[in-house]
Amino acid sequence: MTLDKSALRWGASILAVALLAGGTGYWAGHRQTPQSEATTPAGAGKVLYWYDPMFPNQKFDKPGKSPFMDMQLVPRYADGGSAGAAPTVAVDPAARQSLGLRVVAAKMGSLASALEVTGTIDFNQRDVAVIQARSGGFVSRVYARAPGDVVRAGAPIADLLLPEWGAAQTEYLSVRRLGKPDLTAAARQRLRLMGMSDGLIASVERSGRPNGVVTITTPISGTIQTLDARAGVTLAMGQTLAQVSGLSTVWLNAAVPEARAGDVRVGQNASTTLAGFPGERFAGRVIAILPTTQADSRTLTVRIELPNRDGRLRPGMFASVALGGDAKPALLVPSEAVIRTGRRTLVMLAAGDGRYHPAEVRIGREAGGETEILAGLSPGENVVVSGQFLIDSEASLSGIEARPIGGGAASATIAAPASKATLYETTGKIERITANSVTLSHEPVPALDWPAMTMTFALANPGIARGFKAGDRVRFGFDRPPAGPTLRHMAKVAGQ
Known part of the structure; x- marks a missing residue:
């Protein structure tokens, strides 16, 4: 077959254009930013790994969809804390300034056991004729x-x-x-x-x-x-x-919250003010603590006897009562730093360099805008006073567990030994085994209110999974350190 020169020249031109386009695409593909850098926001640092917030202990070396939940993996950046330290929430200086974060150190101080309550004047039922x-x-x-x-x-x-x-x-x-x-x-x-x-x-x-x-x-x-x-x-x-009630002394029935029942005792001094006599205080003492608690208000009635020589205190009057006590040394933080969730009480610790993590505490008395910390905090540790609720929400979304009571300051960076942790046991089927984890379809865990589900457990020791394979039905025990659920032992179910 014979082709004229014009046709040959036309074909050569088409081939040259195709080669040029292919080379340009190849060069452009190799010049693209690596995925780890492309997904890193400005100023966030290098991506260390990707993880599922519901299973933060499992790490992945590239982005994608979580194998456990129907959601995308989340990156962990280099400035988000090292793998050996307790997880923290990082807040950059600009965000700290806009949020108005304030940090105060927990300190030893003196907290008077003053209790401010309200009550009403009543007749002295012991002075009746x-x-x-x-x-x-x-x-x-x-x-x-x-x-x-x-x-x-x-x-x-x-x-x-x-x-x-x-x-x-x-x-x-x-x-x-x-x-x-x-x-x-x-x-x-x-x-x-x-x-x-x-x-x-x-x-x-x-x-x-x-x-x-x-x-x-x-x-x-x-x-x-x-x-x-x-x-x-x-x-x-x-x-x-006729029946006559005496007025030489009257009773003041004060409503004390049941949570403060331990701060009241018979014989305790009380100071009373009434709206009808501004600037004047009436002194009395506690003569009885009634044995029943009001179910609707969750308060107990404390009976205070007040002298009434001039007869000015009239039954039915409303009064404010201050039940005093001796000042006692205590570890104190500002009351606004305490987060009450209903199930537990938390404070947000400032670890330095804009990093924060929650710590569980047990609180005691409260007076003058300060709260006594009975356990979970050490003198000198810094707590967040304002903006802590936003940080706590971020910590919850990131799966960061609070430092437990009794862990001390060291527990912020070192996980508690397995022997001291609570161990939970259940039965399940092995779905997948890796060098550092085991994925199990397990039965419910009543102690944690967990339903039956499939999840991945980190291995405390790689040898725990030796001799097991996918499909084995096992009885296993795990705990919940800050890094996530960790497998401590595993054994095959008899008869398999």
């Missing part, structure tokens, strides 16, 4: 009294006509005229047993006439609570005519 009829009779006169009136001791309440008393006095006067001391003494004793006072008996002796009308008076000063005496009413022996 019940006025009754000592004999059957009639109410002949009622003095101008009404419930709520404040009366003094000896104030008359009502005049009673008591026929039995009149008859007994007549007999006494007759025996007395006989001049026999033994009979006279016996008759006088009978009048006393009927309820007559020595003053009334002496009055009958002086006048020589029986007196069947008796004036009933109040034995104490106070407020009339009930008044059942009415003119012309027939009375039975022992019937109540």
Whole structure:
């Protein structure tokens, strides 16, 4: 077959263009930025590895989709902490400034066990007088009294006509005229047993006439609570005519949260202020802690006795109470640094260079904007006072576990020994084995509220997986150090 020169020249041109395009594409492909650098944000540093936030212990050398969850792997950068240290949240200086992060060192100090609560004034239920009829009779006169009136001791309440008393006095006067001391003494004793006072008996002796009308008076000063005496009413022996509550002392029933029950004791001093008397304080003491707790408010009632010599403290008044105590040395942090999650209490520790990690603590008393730390923190450790909630959220999303109570400062960089960690056991099937991990489809773990699922466990020792293969059904134990769930032992299930 013969081709003319023009056709040959046209074909050569097409070939040259194709070769040039292919070479350019090959050169451009080799000049592309490596994947690890292309996915690194500016200023983030070099990517060390990729990981699944749900399984942070498993590392991957390239990006992609997680084999465990339906999500993309997340990069861990060189400035995100070394593999041997506890995971931390890194915040650059610009972000720290915009968030307004403040850091304060935990320090030893003195915290007074002052407790500020509220309460209401009530009558002293131990200072009550019940006025009754000592004999059957009639109410002949009622003095101008009404419930709520404040009366003094000896104030008359009502005049009673008591026929039995009149008859007994007549007999006494007759025996007395006989001049026999033994009979006279016996008759006088009978009048006393009927309820007559020595003053009334002496009055009958002086006048020589029986007196069947008796004036009933109040034995104490106070407020009339009930008044059942009415003119012309027939009375039975022992019937109540009035009830008077004393006002020389009053009770203050203070509501103390049950969480602070240990800070209150009988005999403790109390200082009270009332809105009706601004700038004035009333001193009292705790006389009782009632044995029941209010179910709706979760408070217990503390009874405080207050002197009320001038009668200004009136039942029903609202009061603020300060229950004082001796100041005690304690490890203190600002109260705003404490994060209460409901299940546990945390603080965010500042590790330096803009790195932060959570630590679990146990708290005690709180006063004056400071909180006592009973366990989980050491003097001199720095805690975040503002912006800690954002850092805690980031730590939770990154799967960073809080330093446990009792771990001490060293536990921030060194994992606790396996012998001291809580070991969880269950049964599962081996899905995959690598040099540093084992993927298992395991049954539920009730102690952790875990359902049955497939997950990867790091190997505490590569020898644990020696002799096992995919498909084996095993019984295994694991713990949960900061690096993630770690396999501690594994054995084949009998009969496999």
